[in-house]
Amino acid sequence: MRFEQLDVWKRASRLSCQIYQVTESVSNWGFKDQITRSGLSIPSNIAEGEERETLKDQIRFLYYAKGSLGELVTQLYIGIEVGYLAKEPALLMVQEAKELAKILGAIIKQKQSKSKS
Template structure:
Protein backbone atom coordinates (compact mmCIF):
# COMPACT_ATOMS: atom_id res chain seq x y z
CA UNK A 1 0.00 0.00 0.00
CA UNK A 2 1.29 3.46 -0.87
CA UNK A 3 1.24 6.23 1.72
CA UNK A 4 -1.29 8.16 -0.38
CA UNK A 5 -3.83 5.42 0.34
CA UNK A 6 -3.37 5.71 4.11
CA UNK A 7 -6.35 7.50 5.65
CA UNK A 8 -4.04 9.16 8.19
CA UNK A 9 -1.93 10.63 5.38
CA UNK A 10 -5.02 11.81 3.46
CA UNK A 11 -6.46 13.51 6.53
CA UNK A 12 -3.16 15.12 7.49
CA UNK A 13 -2.72 16.32 3.91
CA UNK A 14 -6.14 18.01 4.00
CA UNK A 15 -5.41 19.52 7.42
CA UNK A 16 -2.14 20.95 6.13
CA UNK A 17 -3.87 22.56 3.16
CA UNK A 18 -6.43 24.04 5.56
CA UNK A 19 -3.69 25.48 7.80
CA UNK A 20 -1.90 27.02 4.83
CA UNK A 21 -5.14 28.62 3.59
CA UNK A 22 -6.14 29.92 7.03
CA UNK A 23 -2.78 31.56 7.70
CA UNK A 24 -1.82 32.64 4.16
CA UNK A 25 -2.53 36.32 4.77
CA UNK A 26 -1.08 36.49 8.30
CA UNK A 27 1.47 39.30 8.52
CA UNK A 28 3.30 37.73 11.47
CA UNK A 29 5.65 35.89 9.15
CA UNK A 30 7.51 34.10 11.94
CA UNK A 31 4.33 32.62 13.37
CA UNK A 32 2.95 31.82 9.92
CA UNK A 33 6.19 30.06 8.97
CA UNK A 34 6.28 28.04 12.19
CA UNK A 35 2.66 26.86 12.12
CA UNK A 36 2.76 25.95 8.43
CA UNK A 37 6.04 24.05 8.91
CA UNK A 38 4.62 22.02 11.79
CA UNK A 39 1.50 21.21 9.73
CA UNK A 40 3.59 20.33 6.67
CA UNK A 41 5.74 18.03 8.79
CA UNK A 42 2.84 15.68 9.54
CA UNK A 43 2.03 14.27 6.07
CA UNK A 44 5.66 14.67 5.00
CA UNK A 45 6.96 12.46 7.81
CA UNK A 46 4.21 9.91 7.20
CA UNK A 47 5.26 9.76 3.54
CA UNK A 48 8.96 9.56 4.33
CA UNK A 49 8.43 6.88 6.96
CA UNK A 50 6.18 4.81 4.72
CA UNK A 51 8.91 4.77 2.07
CA UNK A 52 11.41 3.29 4.54
CA UNK A 53 12.28 -0.38 4.41
CA UNK A 54 11.81 -1.60 7.98
CA UNK A 55 8.85 -1.24 10.31
CA UNK A 56 11.23 0.20 12.93
CA UNK A 57 12.14 3.01 10.52
CA UNK A 58 8.46 3.56 9.67
CA UNK A 59 7.59 3.86 13.36
CA UNK A 60 10.40 6.39 13.86
CA UNK A 61 9.03 8.73 11.20
CA UNK A 62 5.42 8.22 12.27
CA UNK A 63 6.60 9.27 15.73
CA UNK A 64 7.98 12.50 14.27
CA UNK A 65 4.62 13.09 12.60
CA UNK A 66 2.81 12.46 15.89
CA UNK A 67 5.10 14.94 17.63
CA UNK A 68 4.28 17.51 14.98
CA UNK A 69 0.58 16.98 15.77
CA UNK A 70 1.26 18.17 19.33
CA UNK A 71 3.27 21.10 18.04
CA UNK A 72 0.53 22.10 15.60
CA UNK A 73 -2.24 21.83 18.19
CA UNK A 74 -0.27 24.04 20.59
CA UNK A 75 0.29 26.65 17.89
CA UNK A 76 -3.39 26.59 16.92
CA UNK A 77 -4.38 27.22 20.53
CA UNK A 78 -1.90 30.09 20.76
CA UNK A 79 -3.22 31.50 17.47
CA UNK A 80 -6.75 31.69 18.83
CA UNK A 81 -5.63 33.19 22.15
CA UNK A 82 -3.77 36.01 20.41
CA UNK A 83 -6.57 36.65 17.92
CA UNK A 84 -5.01 35.30 14.73
CA UNK A 85 -7.84 32.87 13.98
CA UNK A 86 -11.44 32.25 15.01
CA UNK A 87 -11.88 29.78 17.87
CA UNK A 88 -14.46 27.71 15.94
CA UNK A 89 -11.98 27.06 13.14
CA UNK A 90 -9.29 26.21 15.68
CA UNK A 91 -11.64 23.83 17.46
CA UNK A 92 -12.26 21.92 14.22
CA UNK A 93 -8.58 21.82 13.26
CA UNK A 94 -7.48 20.89 16.79
CA UNK A 95 -9.98 18.03 16.91
CA UNK A 96 -8.68 16.77 13.56
CA UNK A 97 -5.11 17.06 14.83
CA UNK A 98 -6.03 14.94 17.87
CA UNK A 99 -7.66 12.30 15.67
CA UNK A 100 -4.63 12.15 13.39
CA UNK A 101 -2.36 11.74 16.43
CA UNK A 102 -4.53 8.85 17.67
CA UNK A 103 -4.45 7.23 14.24
CA UNK A 104 -0.67 7.57 14.12
CA UNK A 105 -0.36 6.02 17.58
CA UNK A 106 -2.50 3.06 16.53
CA UNK A 107 -0.50 2.59 13.33
CA UNK A 108 2.77 2.77 15.25
CA UNK A 109 1.53 0.13 17.71
CA UNK A 110 0.44 -2.12 14.86
CA UNK A 111 3.82 -1.84 13.14
CA UNK A 112 5.71 -2.37 16.40
CA UNK A 113 3.75 -5.56 17.12
CA UNK A 114 4.45 -6.95 13.66
CA UNK A 115 8.22 -6.45 13.99
Protein backbone atom coordinates in the same frame (compact mmCIF):
# COMPACT_ATOMS: atom_id res chain seq x y z
CA MET B 1 0.18 -0.01 0.03
CA ARG B 2 1.41 3.38 -1.16
CA PHE B 3 1.25 6.25 1.31
CA GLU B 4 -1.11 8.14 -1.02
CA GLN B 5 -3.72 5.45 -0.31
CA LEU B 6 -3.55 5.85 3.47
CA ASP B 7 -6.53 7.65 4.98
CA VAL B 8 -4.32 9.15 7.70
CA TRP B 9 -2.01 10.66 5.05
CA LYS B 10 -4.99 12.07 3.10
CA ARG B 11 -6.48 13.64 6.21
CA ALA B 12 -3.11 15.04 7.32
CA SER B 13 -2.59 16.53 3.87
CA ARG B 14 -6.01 18.19 3.96
CA LEU B 15 -5.23 19.56 7.42
CA SER B 16 -1.97 21.01 6.14
CA CYS B 17 -3.83 22.69 3.28
CA GLN B 18 -6.33 24.15 5.76
CA ILE B 19 -3.47 25.59 7.81
CA TYR B 20 -2.15 27.39 4.74
CA GLN B 21 -5.63 28.73 3.99
CA VAL B 22 -6.44 30.01 7.48
CA THR B 23 -3.03 31.64 7.90
CA GLU B 24 -3.03 33.37 4.51
CA SER B 25 -3.84 36.75 6.07
CA VAL B 26 -1.62 36.34 9.17
CA SER B 27 0.96 39.13 9.05
CA ASN B 28 3.29 37.70 11.71
CA TRP B 29 5.72 35.87 9.47
CA GLY B 30 7.36 33.92 12.32
CA PHE B 31 4.07 32.46 13.52
CA LYS B 32 2.84 31.78 10.00
CA ASP B 33 6.10 30.06 9.03
CA GLN B 34 6.17 27.89 12.15
CA ILE B 35 2.55 26.72 12.01
CA THR B 36 2.66 25.96 8.28
CA ARG B 37 5.91 24.04 8.73
CA SER B 38 4.51 21.89 11.53
CA GLY B 39 1.35 21.25 9.50
CA LEU B 40 3.36 20.31 6.41
CA SER B 41 5.63 18.06 8.47
CA ILE B 42 2.78 15.71 9.40
CA PRO B 43 1.88 14.20 6.00
CA SER B 44 5.49 14.54 4.88
CA ASN B 45 6.75 12.36 7.73
CA ILE B 46 3.97 9.82 7.20
CA ALA B 47 5.00 9.58 3.55
CA GLU B 48 8.70 9.39 4.35
CA GLY B 49 8.13 6.66 6.91
CA GLU B 50 6.07 4.58 4.52
CA GLU B 51 8.86 4.81 1.96
CA ARG B 52 11.42 3.44 4.43
CA GLU B 53 12.47 -0.18 4.20
CA THR B 54 12.49 -1.19 7.87
CA LEU B 55 9.67 -1.19 10.40
CA LYS B 56 11.97 0.59 12.85
CA ASP B 57 12.39 3.50 10.41
CA GLN B 58 8.68 3.53 9.58
CA ILE B 59 7.79 3.76 13.26
CA ARG B 60 10.36 6.52 13.85
CA PHE B 61 8.84 8.72 11.15
CA LEU B 62 5.32 8.08 12.40
CA TYR B 63 6.50 9.30 15.80
CA TYR B 64 7.86 12.44 14.11
CA ALA B 65 4.45 13.01 12.51
CA LYS B 66 2.73 12.48 15.86
CA GLY B 67 5.10 14.95 17.50
CA SER B 68 4.34 17.52 14.81
CA LEU B 69 0.64 17.10 15.57
CA GLY B 70 1.31 18.07 19.18
CA GLU B 71 3.29 21.05 17.98
CA LEU B 72 0.46 22.05 15.64
CA VAL B 73 -2.19 21.80 18.37
CA THR B 74 -0.09 24.08 20.59
CA GLN B 75 0.32 26.62 17.79
CA LEU B 76 -3.40 26.54 16.99
CA TYR B 77 -4.27 27.30 20.63
CA ILE B 78 -1.74 30.13 20.72
CA GLY B 79 -2.99 31.46 17.38
CA ILE B 80 -6.52 31.62 18.82
CA GLU B 81 -5.34 33.26 22.03
CA VAL B 82 -3.37 36.03 20.31
CA GLY B 83 -6.09 36.65 17.74
CA TYR B 84 -4.29 35.37 14.65
CA LEU B 85 -6.82 32.59 14.04
CA ALA B 86 -10.61 32.51 14.18
CA LYS B 87 -11.65 30.37 17.13
CA GLU B 88 -14.16 27.97 15.56
CA PRO B 89 -12.17 26.87 12.49
CA ALA B 90 -9.00 26.58 14.58
CA LEU B 91 -10.76 24.42 17.19
CA LEU B 92 -12.02 22.14 14.41
CA MET B 93 -8.41 21.76 13.28
CA VAL B 94 -7.36 21.00 16.87
CA GLN B 95 -10.00 18.25 16.97
CA GLU B 96 -8.79 16.81 13.66
CA ALA B 97 -5.15 16.93 14.82
CA LYS B 98 -6.03 15.07 18.02
CA GLU B 99 -7.92 12.41 16.05
CA LEU B 100 -4.96 11.99 13.70
CA ALA B 101 -2.63 11.60 16.69
CA LYS B 102 -4.84 8.77 17.99
CA ILE B 103 -4.81 7.08 14.59
CA LEU B 104 -1.04 7.38 14.34
CA GLY B 105 -0.68 6.01 17.87
CA ALA B 106 -2.71 2.95 16.87
CA ILE B 107 -0.67 2.46 13.68
CA ILE B 108 2.56 2.75 15.67
CA LYS B 109 1.37 0.11 18.17
CA GLN B 110 0.33 -2.17 15.33
CA LYS B 111 3.74 -1.83 13.64
CA GLN B 112 5.56 -2.30 16.95
CA SER B 113 3.75 -5.56 17.67
CA LYS B 114 4.42 -6.68 14.10
CA SER B 115 8.15 -6.00 14.56
CA LYS B 116 8.23 -8.10 17.75
CA SER B 117 6.73 -11.16 16.11
